[in-house]
Amino acid sequence: MTWSWTIWMDQEAKRSMLRHLVACMPNEGGGLFTGDILSHADQSELFCLRQFHPLKNIAKRKDQYTADRFELVKFVLLTLKKPNMLVATVHSHVDTPPYPSLFDKENIFSYDIPHLIVSFSHDLPRIVAYRYKSSGFYKIIEDTTLSKKELRL
Numbered sequence: 001m002t003w004s005w006t007i008w009m010d011q012e013a014k015r016s017m018l019r020h021l022v023a024c025m026p027n028e029g030g031g032l033f034t035g036d037i038l039s040h041a042d043q044s045e046l047f048c049l050r051q052f053h054p055l056k057n058i059a060k061r062k063d064q065y066t067a068d069r070f071e072l073v074k075f076v077l078l079t080l081k082k083p084n085m086l087v088a089t090v091h092s093h094v095d096t097p098p099y100p101s102l103f104d105k106e107n108i109f110s111y112d113i114p115h116l117i118v119s120f121s122h123d124l125p126r127i128v129a130y131r132y133k134s135s136g137f138y139k140i141i142e143d144t145t146l147s148k149k150e151l152r153l
């Protein structure tokens, strides 16, 4: 059986996410998306990222992102029910490519939702979405070099 899924992101949510990540620089920034998940009979899933919610970064190192656990738990409890459920996480990489670091892989808090990384290591930021399974991680969506137009925040 194939394991397929796609992401749809609201444009305003994307802008507000980028604005937050840029404001956090030179440190990494992060946050969560709420929205809904549509599952199809063939097991494929569509994650609709409708709203962005910034979270504090409490990492001691500049090149790491660690959500404030208290803030995170509070948020997860508030979003257990539809229609405002937690559907994805995001954090930024300021100087490195959009691939999960060992630290990222070891600190995954959910295997059920995609994790996005926005990298600012090139001229134009790149967004990559990953989903993990306990056996390892799967890279799924690597596309999205953002256009200059999208960066007019």
Ligand SMILES: [Zn+2]
Residues within 6 Å of the ligand: 065, 091, 092, 093, 099, 100, 101, 104, 117
């Ligand atoms: Zn990372």
